[in-house]
Each structure stands twice: as C-alpha cells, then as structure tokens.
Amino acid sequence: HDSSNITKLLVVFTLSSGGIISYSESQSGHGVRTLEPSLRDVKKKKVLVLGTGWAGISLLKDMDISSYDVQVVSPRNYFAFTPLLPSVTCGTVEARSIVEPVRKIIKKKSGEVQFLEAECVKIDAANKKVLCRHNDDLLQGKGEFLLDYDYLVIAVGAQVNTFNTAGVMEHCHFLKEVEDAQKIRNSVIDCFERSALPNISEEERRRNLHFVIVGGGPTGVEFAAELHDFVQEDVVKLYPKVQDLTKITVVQSGDHILNMFDERISSFAEQKFERDGIEVKTGCRVISVSDKAIDMKLKSKGEVSSVPYGMVVWSTGTVTRPVVRDFMEQIGQEDISKIFSVADKDNSGTLNVKEFQDVIEDILVRYPQVGLYLKSNHLHSVTDLLKDPQGHESKEIDIEGFKLALSHVDSQMKSLPATAQVAAQQGAYLARCFNHREDCKLNPEGPIRFGESGRHQFRPFEYKHFGQFAPLGGEQAAAELPGDWVSTGHSTQWLWYSVYASKQVSWRTRMLVVSDWTRRFIFGRDSSRI
Ligand code: FAD
Structure with a gap:
C-alpha cells in the first residue's frame, strides 16, 4: 500500500546436514499421552515460519507439510483479511467476520504443524536460532523460548511509519x-x-x-x-x-x-x-x-x-520491522552495485574478464532475477561474453554501465507494491520451491546459468498483477x-x-x-x- 516493503519474505537455507528428530504424540496403554521420537520424522528438515499474515498463510496453505517439520510463530493466532479493515472501522463489517483462526487453517493440512502464539524478538542467523516471547504476566518470565531451524521463513510484514513526527x-x-x-x-x-x-x-x-x-x-x-x-x-x-x-x-x-x-x-x-x-x-x-x-x-x-x-x-x-532490519544486517544484504565496488579493488573502474565473471556469478547466485534481466534487456554483450570468455580474455570491462543497469534491476526487484496480492503470491511461490526442492535438485527449472552449464534450482519469483x-x-x-x-x-x-x-x-x-x-x-x- 505504499512504497516501502511491507512483505519481507526471506528464506534462510542452512547448511545443517544432520537429521532433525521431532517428536510425535502417541497414546500409551493407560490413555496417557507420551512423547516418542518418530523415526519417520528423523530426516525431516525444520521449517520455521514467522507470521500468519498474507504471505505466511499463503505459504502454509500451498506447502506440502508432510515432508517437513513445520513450526509457525506469530503474536496473533488468526489470519486477518486486511483489505476489509477500513469496513470494520465503522461497523460495515464486524471484526470477527474477517478473521480466521490459524489453528483451523493448519488443521486442514495433512501433516503436523505446530503453532506457537509468540513474537520473534531476535534472529541469530549464525546459529540458526530464533528467540521468541509470549507477553503474558501470568507466565512469570517463562514466556521466552528459543527455536532452531533449517529453513527460516520471515513473513512478519511491516510496521507503521510515523517518520518520527512528534506526538x-x-x-x-x-x-x-x-x-x-x-x-x-x-x-x-x-x-x-x-x-x-x-x-x-x-x-x-x-x-x-x-x-x-x-x-x-x-x-x-x-x-x-x-x-x-x-x-x-x-x-x-x-x-x-x-x-x-x-x-x-x-x-x-x-x-x-x-x-x-x-x-x-x-x-x-x-x-x-x-x-x-x-x-x-x-x-x-x-x-x-x-x-x-x-x-x-x-x-x-x-x-x-x-x-x-x-x-x-x-x-x-x-x-x-526492527527484528528484520537487524537480521538483514547480520546476513549482509547489500546493493548489487556494491558487489562491483568490492571487486574493483584498485578503484580503476574496470575489471578483467575473469574478475567480471566472478562478480556476475556472485550476483546471479544472490539475485537470480538479474539473469533474466541480462537475457531480456540491452546487456546481450554480457551474456555472450560469459558464454564465450576465451575470445575476450585480454579485454578489460568498463563496469560503470553495468553498475547502473544492475542497480536499476535491484531497485525494481525491491519495489514491488506492498500489497496483499504480492505477499500472497510470494508465499505461494515459496511453497512451490519447498514442494519441488528434491525434484529441482535433479531437474533444475530456473534460467540457464551464465558462464557455465546448468540451471538455477528454481525459476525466479515473478509477480503477476x-x-x-x-x-x-x-x-x-x-x-x-x-x-x-x-x-x-x-x-x-x-x-x-x-x-x-x-x-x-x-x-x-x-x-x-x-x-x-x-x-x-x-x-x-x-x-x-x-
Ligand atoms: P501481514 O499480513 O501484515 O502479516 C504479518 C504477520 O506477521 C502477522 O500475522 C503478524 O502478527 C506477524 N508478526 C508481526 N511481527 C512478528 C514477529 N516479531 N514475530 C512473528 N510474527 C510476527 N493489500 C491489497 O493487496 N489490497 C488491499 O485492498 C489492501 N488493503 C489494505 C487495507 C489496510 C487497512 C491495510 C493495513 C493493508 C491493506 N493491504 C492491501 C496491504 C496488505 O494487507 C499487506 O500488503 C499484506 O498484509 C502484507 O502481507 P504480509 O504477510 O507481508 O504481512
């Protein structure tokens, strides 16, 4: 609804190789519930979803949760249909008519999803842990807990911007x-x-x-x-x-x-x-x-x-939100054009073919959309160069034009409208990535990589308006x-x-x-x- 990003949907793929042991409830002979490790779940990866808004719920609805151990954390135990919020302000529509309990949504899924009503207060990207808090005085300080993850989905939306205006x-x-x-x-x-x-x-x-x-x-x-x-x-x-x-x-x-x-x-x-x-x-x-x-x-x-x-x-x-800003700083999210500046060590404004190839590779890994942009726009010379570097080996490449073009792609990628439509499509896209993760390892579906054979694992996200x-x-x-x-x-x-x-x-x-x-x-x- 405004120029800033409402949805920050990020997935952190961890390098953890060990299996995760989750626990499932079973009935003992005396009707008492005990927790036993379920062997079936031993190899399941832990997916932690933060937020139950448009993106989070769209992901959960479309995701095949039987292949993952899914936990959802959100301070609200419901999904709200935000486009009808203005109608609630004057009683045209009642508040309870536009909300759906999260537990009801996840109950419909075939597989187990654990929902925890709490707020994520800190993400520790290095150790793959998330600190959560349920604010309730009755819990007397026991409302804080740590969760670990293999994949973290951050779908916590955004917060109001007051521009620090007094009062x-x-x-x-x-x-x-x-x-x-x-x-x-x-x-x-x-x-x-x-x-x-x-x-x-x-x-x-x-x-x-x-x-x-x-x-x-x-x-x-x-x-x-x-x-x-x-x-x-x-x-x-x-x-x-x-x-x-x-x-x-x-x-x-x-x-x-x-x-x-x-x-x-x-x-x-x-x-x-x-x-x-x-x-x-x-x-x-x-x-x-x-x-x-x-x-x-x-x-x-x-x-x-x-x-x-x-x-x-x-x-x-x-x-x-501050928790997302802090996380982005931890993982060093940077502007595409900065990657060039780092590579251009002697500040000459040029790179040789090998250096240039490394930079583009780095960019393509971080921002797969750039691949499509290079292919479909005026940067054909780059793609030719990357496909056939031999002929150009001695050449030095002026990077200023590329910096400009790529920062344009960068801003385009970041400036998707902050709407429910975008968030829901991002959630559904991510669900598809999770559902096809195994298939796509064998048969990648993304665009052809430049400078080497093969493809990206997933087709990049494309917003349909x-x-x-x-x-x-x-x-x-x-x-x-x-x-x-x-x-x-x-x-x-x-x-x-x-x-x-x-x-x-x-x-x-x-x-x-x-x-x-x-x-x-x-x-x-x-x-x-x-
Ligand atoms: P949200 O839907 O805001 O969901 C964020 C979720 O994260 C919530 O469940 C929240 O409780 C949870 N959360 C927050 N902090 C934390 C935390 N620290 N830890 C864990 N969970 C957390 N868009 C349209 O396309 N069309 C419209 O007509 C439209 N009308 C709108 C009307 C209003 C009044 C408003 C406010 C927005 C409207 N929007 C509309 C915009 C749309 O609501 C947002 O773009 C959309 O909600 C973004 O989805 P999201 O999943 O990123 O975030």
Whole structure:
C-alpha cells in the first residue's frame, strides 16, 4: 500500500546436514499421552515460519507439510483479511467476520504443524536460532523460548511509519491491525457522544467532530469514504443536532490522493470527495500532533497552521520491522552495485574478464532475477561474453554501465507494491520451491546459468498483477485492471463486492462478510460503543 516493503519474505537455507528428530504424540496403554521420537520424522528438515499474515498463510496453505517439520510463530493466532479493515472501522463489517483462526487453517493440512502464539524478538542467523516471547504476566518470565531451524521463513510484514513526527504515537490512531480498526470504531462513536453532551460549546463540538486522516493512499482514502458513508447513512439519523458540524479532512503530502493509481482514478476520487464535502489538503506535511491540534506545513508556501481535531488516523505507510532490519544486517544484504565496488579493488573502474565473471556469478547466485534481466534487456554483450570468455580474455570491462543497469534491476526487484496480492503470491511461490526442492535438485527449472552449464534450482519469483481497487463510498469504487483498463462508479463497486467475497480464506468468513453487507443494507450500521 505504499512504497516501502511491507512483505519481507526471506528464506534462510542452512547448511545443517544432520537429521532433525521431532517428536510425535502417541497414546500409551493407560490413555496417557507420551512423547516418542518418530523415526519417520528423523530426516525431516525444520521449517520455521514467522507470521500468519498474507504471505505466511499463503505459504502454509500451498506447502506440502508432510515432508517437513513445520513450526509457525506469530503474536496473533488468526489470519486477518486486511483489505476489509477500513469496513470494520465503522461497523460495515464486524471484526470477527474477517478473521480466521490459524489453528483451523493448519488443521486442514495433512501433516503436523505446530503453532506457537509468540513474537520473534531476535534472529541469530549464525546459529540458526530464533528467540521468541509470549507477553503474558501470568507466565512469570517463562514466556521466552528459543527455536532452531533449517529453513527460516520471515513473513512478519511491516510496521507503521510515523517518520518520527512528534506526538503521532501518543495521539493518533493507526489502521494496520484488527485491534486498530476496533479502537477507531469506538473512538468515532465517542466523538459523536461527546458532542451531544449539554455543556459543550459549539467550538468544542466542531473540534470533536473534526476527523483528520493523514495519508492519501488507498487505506486513508477508503477510511475517509467509510466514515463519510457512516455519517451520511447512520449518524445523521441518530445525532441530528450535530450533523452539520461534522468535517472530514484528508491530508496528503503529495500533489494528489491515490497517486499510485492511474491519474484518471485519482482525479475521479478527488472530484467525488469534493462533491461529498470531504476536504483534501494536498502538498501538506504534518509536523507535529498535540492532544487537541495537529500542526501542518503547506509545502509550497512554508506556512504552518494548527488545526483542532477530534480524532486523527495516521496512515502514511509502513517500514521494515526492527527484528528484520537487524537480521538483514547480520546476513549482509547489500546493493548489487556494491558487489562491483568490492571487486574493483584498485578503484580503476574496470575489471578483467575473469574478475567480471566472478562478480556476475556472485550476483546471479544472490539475485537470480538479474539473469533474466541480462537475457531480456540491452546487456546481450554480457551474456555472450560469459558464454564465450576465451575470445575476450585480454579485454578489460568498463563496469560503470553495468553498475547502473544492475542497480536499476535491484531497485525494481525491491519495489514491488506492498500489497496483499504480492505477499500472497510470494508465499505461494515459496511453497512451490519447498514442494519441488528434491525434484529441482535433479531437474533444475530456473534460467540457464551464465558462464557455465546448468540451471538455477528454481525459476525466479515473478509477480503477476491482477489489478487494484479503491472503494470511494456511496456505493462507488474505482478499479485499475490489467491491460490499462480503468473502471469507476457503481458497477465497479459490485465488482469489488464479488472479488472480495471470492477472495475470503474460508466459506465461514465468506458467509459472515456477505451477511454483514446484507445486514448493513437492511438495518444500517450498529453505532453502539462496546
Ligand atoms: P501481514 O499480513 O501484515 O502479516 C504479518 C504477520 O506477521 C502477522 O500475522 C503478524 O502478527 C506477524 N508478526 C508481526 N511481527 C512478528 C514477529 N516479531 N514475530 C512473528 N510474527 C510476527 N493489500 C491489497 O493487496 N489490497 C488491499 O485492498 C489492501 N488493503 C489494505 C487495507 C489496510 C487497512 C491495510 C493495513 C493493508 C491493506 N493491504 C492491501 C496491504 C496488505 O494487507 C499487506 O500488503 C499484506 O498484509 C502484507 O502481507 P504480509 O504477510 O507481508 O504481512
């Protein structure tokens, strides 16, 4: 949903050659459960999956777990269908309708998966160990434990990015987790109830009913649209005295909202918001948030203004979690172009053919996608050179052009959109790699290696984009579909309903979500503060 990486899906293939002994439960003659080593499992490799979000669950659903000893660690024992979180903030859909228990998902698998509700706090890459913690005072310090692994799958998603803006952590709501959506729902209703109290001045009422959304990306825009619908369809009937005082403002630092969509969609959204009375402040940066006002700076003029608010939702994107950042530092993840700099010891800007070959080999092992890029783009000369180095042995190669081209590939590889679609496809890809690990050792399926015979074990991950939606309220949505096809309006909202109903992880949640939508059509939203 923003430019930073939400999904950090990494697999660490360890060099451990010994078998892992896992234990399976069996019934003794007295009906007592004992733990016995299962010989069948002796050679199974340990796969440790961190996270039960889009990537983690997609991996577990597609993986043939009978060949591995799988453990899953996550602080949440459920999978949440995040695209419907904005609908939870105003009660269009109930929180429990969009979550599915992890234990239910893994129970359907033929094979054993162990789930542990805990958070990974530290990864020790050198010793292949992970430190986990279950925060519960009742455990009196026994909630911490170590797990080891042969393969580690890191699918812990990302965390909200406050850009270190003063007061954001203390005074703003976020819309990232199910609990956040539930808190927002109660907070919205609180604002209306407070404004209906008798001793409140008109100015206080206006302040209480000013809802500010920071971030004009899909999440912020969808929340603004949900809130507007809630006010127009339900609140006006219940709080008739305060309806004219309600105001929704979207603050966006860029020039347009939904700027990652086609510009037809962002201008459709801006026009719709203008008609609906939702104020969109573009080119504006929030500099601090206090308990009652939000300070922002107009980028063009440098003017600073202080705007009183009742509630702020901060939705400006995400950053890598510290535990992942720490792990990436341990394994020395570096920019492709840096590999050239290391090889170019005398800083001459050139490498001889042999050195060049070594560098490219190193890059291809770390980044298999580069192979495809070299093959399909303007670097044919490199591939020829690598296939037939003899003819060029004495040649020195100017590396600047390659550095530039490869850092471009690097940034392309890193800049996949941070969406559920990408995360789910990455999870499914990884499951396929695990399922075909043995076959692919014998019959590799990846691209032909350059400079030597043979292939890579796996075909590189390739993202397939199936389009994206932006619900805009009033039963209207915008969609960007493959083939540069843009669709807006009421019919697109119906397409949105069908796609999101079909994408649910189980029939149970599908039924719950569809019945919530029907309930809302018939009875409206529930405005109780529970
Ligand atoms: P997540 O789904 O965030 O899962 C991370 C998992 O890791 C969670 O189970 C979490 O509990 C667990 N975890 C966290 N820390 C740890 C730890 N230390 N140890 C172990 N486990 C940990 N994308 C779309 O494609 N379409 C949409 O319409 C859309 N709408 C969205 C609306 C909202 C409100 C939000 C917040 C996101 C939306 N997204 C959408 C983006 C999408 O949700 C993310 O891209 C996706 O969730 C990323 O998947 P993930 O598996 O990487 O991470």
